[in-house]
Amino acid sequence: MRTVRALAPYLVAIVVAAGPFLTDDRFLLKVLTFVGLNALVIVGLALLFGFAGQVSLGHAAFVGLGAYASAVCSVRFGWPWIVGFIAAGSLAALGGLILALPSLRLKGHYLAMATLGFGELASLAFVEAEPVTGGVDGFSGIPFPSIGGFEFREPAALYWLVWAIVGIAVLLATNLTALRPGRAMRALHGSELGALASGVDTTGIKVRVFVLSATLAGLAGALYASVVGFVSPSVFTVGSSVTFLAMAVIGGTGSLAGPLVAATALTLVQYLDALIPGISRDTARIVQSFQEDVYGMSIVLVVLLAPRGVSGLLKRLGSVGRP
Amino acid sequence: MQCGTMVAELLQFIIAGLKSGAVYALVALGFTIVFGATGAINFAQGEFYMLGGMTGVLLTTWGVPLPLAVVGAVMLTAVIGAAFELVAVRPIASGDPLRIIMVTIGGSVVLRQAALHLFGPDERALRPFTAGPSLRLLGAAVERQTLWVWAITAMAVVVLAVVYRQTMFGKAMRATSIRRDAARLVGIDASAMVTASFGLAAALGALGGLVVAPLTQTAFYVGSGMGVKGFAAAILGGLGNPVAAVGGGLILGLLESLTAGYLDPLYKDAVALVVLLGVLFLRPQGLLGGRGTEKV
Numbered sequence: 001m002r003t004v005r006a007l008a009p010y011l012v013a014i015v016v017a018a019g020p021f022l023t024d025d026r027f028l029l030k031v032l033t034f035v036g037l038n039a040l041v042i043v044g045l046a047l048l049f050g051f052a053g054q055v056s057l058g059h060a061a062f063v064g065l066g067a068y069a070s071a072v073c074s075v076r077f078g079w080p081w082i083v084g085f086i087a088a089g090s091l092a093a094l095g096g097l098i099l100a101l102p103s104l105r106l107k108g109h110y111l112a113m114a115t116l117g118f119g120e121l122a123s124l125a126f127v128e129a130e131p132v133t134g135g136v137d138g139f140s141g142i143p144f145p146s147i148g149g150f151e152f153r154e155p156a157a158l159y160w161l162v163w164a165i166v167g168i169a170v171l172l173a174t175n176l177t178a179l180r181p182g183r184a185m186r187a188l189h190g191s192e193l194g195a196l197a198s199g200v201d202t203t204g205i206k207v208r209v210f211v212l213s214a215t216l217a218g219l220a221g222a223l224y225a226s227v228v229g230f231v232s233p234s235v236f237t238v239g240s241s242v243t244f245l246a247m248a249v250i251g252g253t254g255s256l257a258g259p260l261v262a263a264t265a266l267t268l269v270q271y272l273d274a275l276i277p278g279i280s281r282d283t284a285r286i287v288q289s290f291q292e293d294v295y296g297m298s299i300v301l302v303v304l305l306a307p308r309g310v311s312g313l314l315k316r317l318g319s320v321g322r323p
Numbered sequence: 324m325q326c327g328t329m330v331a332e333l334l335q336f337i338i339a340g341l342k343s344g345a346v347y348a349l350v351a352l353g354f355t356i357v358f359g360a361t362g363a364i365n366f367a368q369g370e371f372y373m374l375g376g377m378t379g380v381l382l383t384t385w386g387v388p389l390p391l392a393v394v395g396a397v398m399l400t401a402v403i404g405a406a407f408e409l410v411a412v413r414p415i416a417s418g419d420p421l422r423i424i425m426v427t428i429g430g431s432v433v434l435r436q437a438a439l440h441l442f443g444p445d446e447r448a449l450r451p452f453t454a455g456p457s458l459r460l461l462g463a464a465v466e467r468q469t470l471w472v473w474a475i476t477a478m479a480v481v482v483l484a485v486v487y488r489q490t491m492f493g494k495a496m497r498a499t500s501i502r503r504d505a506a507r508l509v510g511i512d513a514s515a516m517v518t519a520s521f522g523l524a525a526a527l528g529a530l531g532g533l534v535v536a537p538l539t540q541t542a543f544y545v546g547s548g549m550g551v552k553g554f555a556a557a558i559l560g561g562l563g564n565p566v567a568a569v570g571g572g573l574i575l576g577l578l579e580s581l582t583a584g585y586l587d588p589l590y591k592d593a594v595a596l597v598v599l600l601g602v603l604f605l606r607p608q609g610l611l612g613g614r615g616t617e618k619v
Contacts (some may be wrong), residue, residue, distance in 0.1 A: 042390040053421060102604035109424050110603055117596040128589055239549055242432055249425065291470060296432025303425045304414050
């Protein structure tokens with residue numbers, strides 16, 4: 001049991017890395033790339049929600065900010081892709097800092113409301129700032145990612161690029177949770193007062209985690225824009241932020257694996273009609289029109305019945321099975 | 324521009340600001356009441372505003388006379404609010420504010436989606452409470468419905484103040500919000516007061532959604548935006564203080580309308596977020612709050 005537990009992350013990493021060798025279905029690879037993009041956002045949200053105990057209803061807006069920033073950098077300014085990618089992360093980080101500093105200085109959960117306001121405003125701004133974002137029609141003609149002379153245009157190359165960045169983010173987050181900041185976050189989640197009394201800079205930790213999670217969302221946005229080649233404002237709504245939050249909540253607190261599993265499962269549901277060949281178009285449409293209901297309901301049910309989420313349930317099963 | 328028209332223009336902006344401000348005040352009162360009872364922010368508050376307007380429209384299309392439809396929609400939303408508390412909030416025995424917030428976030432999604440499935444995606448409008456042309460006031464126009472907005476908001480505030488000060492129920496609500504365990508010691512059913520606070524908050528939100536539905540259209544998605552504005556209003560005045568919530572609502576409405584009028588209508592919706600972040604940063608106890616955080 002213990003060896004399985006220790007080897008599992010490596011096995012998952014190998015399977016993920018081998019993805020393009022296991023299938024040559026271009027569409028499936030694209031869907032799995034989207035899974036990777038959501039996973040990148042969820043790594044940040046899992047730290048924010050599951051470790052630091054803070055709620056964000058605006059992460060889709062950070063994804064949007066990153067997507068438009070990289071699109072503008074590469075299309076309007078003609079800058080190299082990597083510069084736009086870094087600019088996207090920096091802009092999202094700055095936005096995160098502006099929201100986090102006032103909201104997290106105080107006790108209570110003002111950040112949730114501030115991020116909701118930011119999310120509402122951003123989805124308006126993406127439509128209204130037509131000269132920059134292209135308005136309702138969206139922003140098109142975004143080039144593929146390229147580093148040095150190499151252009152990532154094949155689905156397999158895009159898949160590897162996205163999942164490599166997810167891998168780096170997961171490593172970073174794992175280290176973060178294993179070391180001092182992780183202990184500080186867990187202390188904070190247990191009892192803010194207790195953490196404060198033990199000398200933890202609770203505000204500083206919360207602000208840094210939020211900025212990190214906003215940055216990862218911005219980077220995911222930059223990748224999204226160049227993978228798809230087109231950005232539409234309808235993607236970055238508060239509804240999408242709720243979807244991200246649902247992935248983090250269902251995945252569970254104090255874990256990275258749980259939220260990543262939830263993100264994978266919930267992202268695949270969105271492409272149900274394409275993934276399961278036999279399914280009728282109507283069934284898929286009905287499932288998809290009730291998706292948000294399911295997300296809202298699962299947030300309520302998880303909080304009421306299993307506050308530690310899927311990862312908590314798995315841990316409980318694991319401890320039952322152990323001698 | 325002539326002095327007279329400038330004054331009329333300013334007056335027009337002030338009227339518009341106090342109109343939306345009154346609605347923000349009703350939503351803000353809902354936030355304040357639930358915060359007083361639970362110490363948590365109710366993210367479903369905006370959805371109660373939406374449900375008020377939408378059920379009002381539905382009842383009138385079924386041929387229910389308008390006054391009855393308004394009363395019916397308020398009562399129905401209040402029942403939904405109280406039921407929501409019983410089903411989703413009361414089981415959180417620890418009263419942990421983070422879990423209450425999460426439940427209200429999930430609940431708000433469920434309510435919004437239910438409204439989408441029941442009422443459809445279209446925007447709807449309610450018939451004005453009294454028909455007729457706008458009234459003129461020093462060169463500015465006042466829609467009849469705006470007078471209804473002010474009258475009903477004022478009435479709701481007065482009734483609420485009387486209930487809170489004079490009745491046993493109001494005193495029990497205040498006692499619960501000051502100190503829950505102490506209230507329980509003197510025989511107040513504190514959990515019933517939390518249920519009542521959700522019902523009352525829902526009724527106030529619904530009232531806001533109803534009085535403004537003839538002026539601005541309503542739809543299943545209007546809740547979360549209104550939630551942010553109502554919360555900004557509540558915290559601008561000072562969270563937990565009902566008088567301050569009303570003041571905060573009116574000030575936020577005026578700021579929005581003057582921004583839209585003199586700067587650019589595009590910036591109107593940014594005002595609430597700027598106010599929210601500004602107040603949190605500079606004066607988290609609100610404009611009317613004293614030092615520290617007081618409740619009610």
